[in-house]
Amino acid sequence: MKPRLASGRLAVFLDFDGTLAPIVRQPEQAAISPCLRRTLSRLSACPGVRVGVVSGRSLADLKKRVRLKKIAYAGNHGLEIEGAGFRFRCKAPPGYPRTLDHIRDSIADLPSVFPGTEIEDKGLTLSFHYRRADRRVVPGAVAAFRRAVRPYQNRLQIRTGKRILEIRPPAPWDKGEAVLWLLSNRVWLPGRMPTTAVYIGDDRTDEDAFRALRDEGVTIRVGRSVRSAARYTIDDTESTARFLDRLVRLREGSK
Ligand SMILES: [Mg+2]
Incomplete structure:
Protein backbone atom coordinates (compact mmCIF):
# COMPACT_ATOMS: atom_id res chain seq x y z
CA MET A 1 0.00 0.00 0.00
CA LYS A 2 2.92 2.34 0.80
CA PRO A 3 4.03 3.22 -2.78
CA ARG A 4 0.45 4.19 -3.70
CA LEU A 5 0.24 6.53 -0.75
CA ALA A 6 3.71 8.07 -0.88
CA SER A 7 3.35 9.93 -4.16
CA GLY A 8 0.73 11.05 -6.66
CA ARG A 9 -2.52 12.72 -5.77
CA LEU A 10 -4.30 11.48 -2.68
CA ALA A 11 -7.85 12.05 -1.42
CA VAL A 12 -8.22 10.99 2.21
CA PHE A 13 -11.81 10.53 3.45
CA LEU A 14 -12.50 10.13 7.13
CA ASP A 15 -15.62 9.38 9.09
CA PHE A 16 -15.93 11.34 12.35
CA ASP A 17 -17.45 9.38 15.27
CA GLY A 18 -15.56 6.18 16.03
CA THR A 19 -12.89 7.03 13.44
CA LEU A 20 -11.46 10.45 14.34
CA ALA A 21 -13.24 10.92 17.66
CA PRO A 22 -13.72 8.14 20.21
CA ILE A 23 -17.33 7.05 20.73
CA VAL A 24 -18.66 8.64 23.90
CA ARG A 25 -21.93 8.12 25.75
CA GLN A 26 -22.98 11.73 25.11
CA PRO A 27 -22.44 12.34 21.35
CA GLU A 28 -22.46 16.11 21.91
CA GLN A 29 -19.18 15.64 23.77
CA ALA A 30 -17.39 13.75 20.97
CA ALA A 31 -14.14 15.51 20.08
CA ILE A 32 -10.93 15.14 18.11
CA SER A 33 -7.75 15.26 20.18
CA PRO A 34 -5.59 18.39 19.69
CA CYS A 35 -2.78 16.15 18.45
CA LEU A 36 -4.97 14.53 15.77
CA ARG A 37 -6.26 17.95 14.72
CA ARG A 38 -2.66 19.06 14.15
CA THR A 39 -2.02 15.91 12.11
CA LEU A 40 -5.12 16.58 9.99
CA SER A 41 -4.06 20.17 9.48
CA ARG A 42 -0.56 19.09 8.35
CA LEU A 43 -2.01 16.37 6.10
CA SER A 44 -4.38 18.83 4.40
CA ALA A 45 -1.41 21.15 3.78
CA CYS A 46 0.69 18.46 2.03
CA PRO A 47 1.02 19.07 -1.73
CA GLY A 48 -1.29 16.82 -3.73
CA VAL A 49 -3.33 15.76 -0.71
CA ARG A 50 -7.02 16.53 -0.12
CA VAL A 51 -8.84 15.64 3.07
CA GLY A 52 -12.60 15.14 3.41
CA VAL A 53 -14.59 14.36 6.55
CA VAL A 54 -17.78 12.38 5.87
CA SER A 55 -20.29 11.97 8.68
CA GLY A 56 -23.90 11.38 9.62
CA ARG A 57 -23.76 14.55 11.70
CA SER A 58 -25.23 17.75 10.26
CA LEU A 59 -22.81 19.83 8.21
CA ALA A 60 -22.82 22.67 10.77
CA ASP A 61 -22.14 20.31 13.67
CA LEU A 62 -19.34 18.57 11.80
CA LYS A 63 -17.59 21.82 10.84
CA LYS A 64 -17.81 23.05 14.41
CA ARG A 65 -16.12 19.89 15.72
CA VAL A 66 -13.31 19.67 13.14
CA ARG A 67 -12.62 23.42 12.70
CA LEU A 68 -10.12 23.16 9.85
CA LYS A 69 -10.34 25.38 6.79
CA LYS A 70 -8.64 23.34 4.09
CA ILE A 71 -10.94 20.34 4.48
CA ALA A 72 -14.07 19.31 2.58
CA TYR A 73 -17.04 18.45 4.77
CA ALA A 74 -19.81 16.01 3.88
CA GLY A 75 -22.54 16.12 6.53
CA ASN A 76 -25.83 14.26 6.85
CA HIS A 77 -24.25 11.17 5.23
CA GLY A 78 -23.18 13.27 2.27
CA LEU A 79 -26.54 14.95 1.63
CA GLU A 80 -24.78 18.29 2.27
CA ILE A 81 -21.20 18.87 1.08
CA GLU A 82 -19.05 21.98 1.40
CA GLY A 83 -15.47 22.92 0.67
CA ALA A 84 -13.39 25.88 -0.44
CA GLY A 85 -15.29 27.25 -3.44
CA PHE A 86 -18.08 24.66 -3.70
CA ARG A 87 -21.33 23.62 -2.05
CA PHE A 88 -23.79 20.80 -2.67
CA ARG A 89 -27.15 19.98 -1.16
CA CYS A 90 -28.98 16.83 -2.28
CA LYS A 91 -32.37 17.73 -3.73
CA ALA A 92 -35.28 16.12 -1.89
CA PRO A 93 -38.60 15.64 -3.75
CA PRO A 94 -41.00 18.64 -3.41
CA GLY A 95 -43.34 16.92 -0.91
CA PRO A 169 -35.07 11.67 1.62
CA PRO A 170 -35.98 8.92 -0.87
CA ALA A 171 -32.87 9.74 -2.90
CA PRO A 172 -30.26 7.16 -3.91
CA TRP A 173 -27.57 9.09 -2.07
CA ASP A 174 -25.20 7.91 0.64
CA LYS A 175 -21.59 8.28 1.82
CA GLY A 176 -20.43 6.33 -1.25
CA GLU A 177 -22.17 8.71 -3.64
CA ALA A 178 -20.79 11.68 -1.69
CA VAL A 179 -17.24 10.38 -2.01
CA LEU A 180 -17.63 9.76 -5.75
CA TRP A 181 -19.11 13.25 -6.13
CA LEU A 182 -16.06 14.77 -4.41
CA LEU A 183 -13.67 12.67 -6.51
CA SER A 184 -15.27 14.01 -9.68
CA ASN A 185 -15.39 17.60 -8.40
CA ARG A 186 -12.87 19.59 -10.47
CA VAL A 187 -12.84 22.50 -7.99
CA TRP A 188 -11.62 20.14 -5.27
CA LEU A 189 -9.45 18.02 -7.55
CA PRO A 190 -8.46 20.18 -10.54
CA GLY A 191 -7.31 18.58 -13.77
CA ARG A 192 -7.49 14.91 -14.64
CA MET A 193 -4.57 13.59 -12.63
CA PRO A 194 -5.20 10.07 -11.28
CA THR A 195 -6.11 10.14 -7.60
CA THR A 196 -5.75 7.43 -4.99
CA ALA A 197 -8.68 7.50 -2.57
CA VAL A 198 -8.35 6.40 1.05
CA TYR A 199 -11.46 5.91 3.19
CA ILE A 200 -11.50 5.15 6.91
CA GLY A 201 -14.78 4.51 8.74
CA ASP A 202 -16.30 2.40 11.50
CA ASP A 203 -20.04 2.23 10.85
CA ARG A 204 -22.54 0.44 8.65
CA THR A 205 -23.07 3.64 6.65
CA ASP A 206 -19.36 3.66 5.76
CA GLU A 207 -19.84 0.37 3.93
CA ASP A 208 -21.47 2.33 1.08
CA ALA A 209 -18.19 4.21 0.64
CA PHE A 210 -16.12 1.02 0.91
CA ARG A 211 -18.21 -0.51 -1.88
CA ALA A 212 -18.01 2.64 -4.02
CA LEU A 213 -14.20 2.58 -3.76
CA ARG A 214 -13.82 -1.19 -3.86
CA ASP A 215 -11.91 -1.35 -7.12
CA GLU A 216 -9.34 1.35 -6.65
CA GLY A 217 -9.53 2.78 -3.14
CA VAL A 218 -7.58 1.98 -0.01
CA THR A 219 -10.49 1.14 2.28
CA ILE A 220 -10.03 0.69 6.03
CA ARG A 221 -12.65 -0.35 8.58
CA VAL A 222 -12.12 0.66 12.19
CA GLY A 223 -12.99 -2.16 14.60
CA ARG A 224 -12.61 -5.87 14.14
CA SER A 225 -15.06 -8.79 14.08
CA VAL A 226 -17.40 -7.37 11.47
CA ARG A 227 -17.91 -8.43 7.90
CA SER A 228 -16.91 -5.50 5.82
CA ALA A 229 -16.35 -4.53 2.20
CA ALA A 230 -13.19 -2.71 3.35
CA ARG A 231 -9.84 -4.18 2.36
CA TYR A 232 -8.08 -3.47 5.65
CA THR A 233 -9.08 -3.22 9.31
CA ILE A 234 -7.57 -1.28 12.19
CA ASP A 235 -8.47 -1.36 15.88
CA ASP A 236 -9.65 2.04 17.05
CA THR A 237 -9.39 5.83 16.77
CA GLU A 238 -5.81 5.69 18.08
CA SER A 239 -4.93 3.44 15.14
CA THR A 240 -6.50 6.03 12.81
CA ALA A 241 -4.33 8.72 14.39
CA ARG A 242 -1.18 6.59 14.01
CA PHE A 243 -2.01 5.80 10.37
CA LEU A 244 -2.58 9.49 9.55
CA ASP A 245 0.60 10.47 11.35
CA ARG A 246 2.60 7.99 9.25
CA LEU A 247 0.86 9.28 6.14
CA VAL A 248 1.88 12.86 6.95
CA ARG A 249 5.50 11.84 7.45
CA LEU A 250 5.40 9.84 4.21
CA ARG A 251 4.04 12.83 2.28
CA GLU A 252 6.15 15.49 3.93
CA GLY A 253 9.21 13.31 3.28
CA SER A 254 8.36 13.04 -0.42
CA LYS A 255 8.44 16.78 -1.08
MG1 LIG B 1 -18.59 6.46 12.66
Missing part, protein backbone atom coordinates in the same frame (compact mmCIF):
# COMPACT_ATOMS: atom_id res chain seq x y z
CA TYR A 96 -40.57 15.70 1.39
CA PRO A 97 -40.39 18.70 3.78
CA ARG A 98 -44.14 18.41 4.48
CA THR A 99 -43.86 14.67 5.05
CA LEU A 100 -41.07 15.37 7.52
CA ASP A 101 -43.28 17.96 9.30
CA HIS A 102 -46.04 15.36 9.76
CA ILE A 103 -43.59 12.82 11.12
CA ARG A 104 -42.00 15.39 13.43
CA ASP A 105 -45.44 15.95 14.97
CA SER A 106 -46.30 12.29 15.28
CA ILE A 107 -43.05 11.25 16.96
CA ALA A 108 -42.67 14.35 19.16
CA ASP A 109 -43.91 12.60 22.31
CA LEU A 110 -41.81 9.42 21.97
CA PRO A 111 -38.96 10.69 24.22
CA SER A 112 -41.40 11.32 27.07
CA VAL A 113 -43.09 7.91 26.62
CA PHE A 114 -39.78 6.02 26.24
CA PRO A 115 -37.20 7.56 28.60
CA GLY A 116 -33.70 7.84 27.22
CA THR A 117 -34.79 8.12 23.59
CA GLU A 118 -34.11 11.33 21.68
CA ILE A 119 -35.09 12.97 18.42
CA GLU A 120 -32.45 14.87 16.51
CA ASP A 121 -33.58 17.20 13.75
CA LYS A 122 -30.89 17.67 11.09
CA GLY A 123 -32.98 19.51 8.53
CA LEU A 124 -32.95 17.06 5.62
CA THR A 125 -32.96 14.10 8.00
CA LEU A 126 -34.58 13.19 11.31
CA SER A 127 -32.92 10.76 13.71
CA PHE A 128 -34.37 8.70 16.53
CA HIS A 129 -31.63 7.78 19.02
CA TYR A 130 -32.07 5.09 21.64
CA ARG A 131 -28.50 4.53 22.85
CA ARG A 132 -29.29 6.06 26.24
CA ALA A 133 -32.53 4.12 26.68
CA ASP A 134 -32.80 1.09 28.93
CA ARG A 135 -32.66 -2.17 26.95
CA ARG A 136 -36.17 -3.09 28.09
CA VAL A 137 -37.55 0.11 26.59
CA VAL A 138 -35.92 -0.26 23.17
CA PRO A 139 -38.24 -2.80 21.40
CA GLY A 140 -41.35 -0.76 22.31
CA ALA A 141 -39.71 2.50 21.28
CA VAL A 142 -38.54 1.15 17.92
CA ALA A 143 -42.00 -0.35 17.24
CA ALA A 144 -43.71 2.96 18.10
CA PHE A 145 -41.35 4.87 15.80
CA ARG A 146 -41.93 2.46 12.92
CA ARG A 147 -45.69 2.65 13.47
CA ALA A 148 -45.61 6.45 13.31
CA VAL A 149 -43.57 6.46 10.11
CA ARG A 150 -45.44 3.66 8.32
CA PRO A 151 -48.09 5.87 6.60
CA TYR A 152 -45.30 7.82 4.87
CA GLN A 153 -42.82 5.07 4.15
CA ASN A 154 -43.08 5.22 0.36
CA ARG A 155 -42.06 8.89 0.52
CA LEU A 156 -38.84 8.48 2.49
CA GLN A 157 -36.05 6.09 3.43
CA ILE A 158 -35.40 4.65 6.87
CA ARG A 159 -31.81 3.72 7.64
CA THR A 160 -30.55 1.95 10.73
CA GLY A 161 -27.21 2.64 12.40
CA LYS A 162 -25.65 2.15 15.81
CA ARG A 163 -28.70 2.46 18.13
CA ILE A 164 -30.30 4.93 15.79
CA LEU A 165 -33.10 4.99 13.20
CA GLU A 166 -32.92 7.72 10.63
CA ILE A 167 -35.43 9.18 8.22
CA ARG A 168 -33.85 10.37 4.99
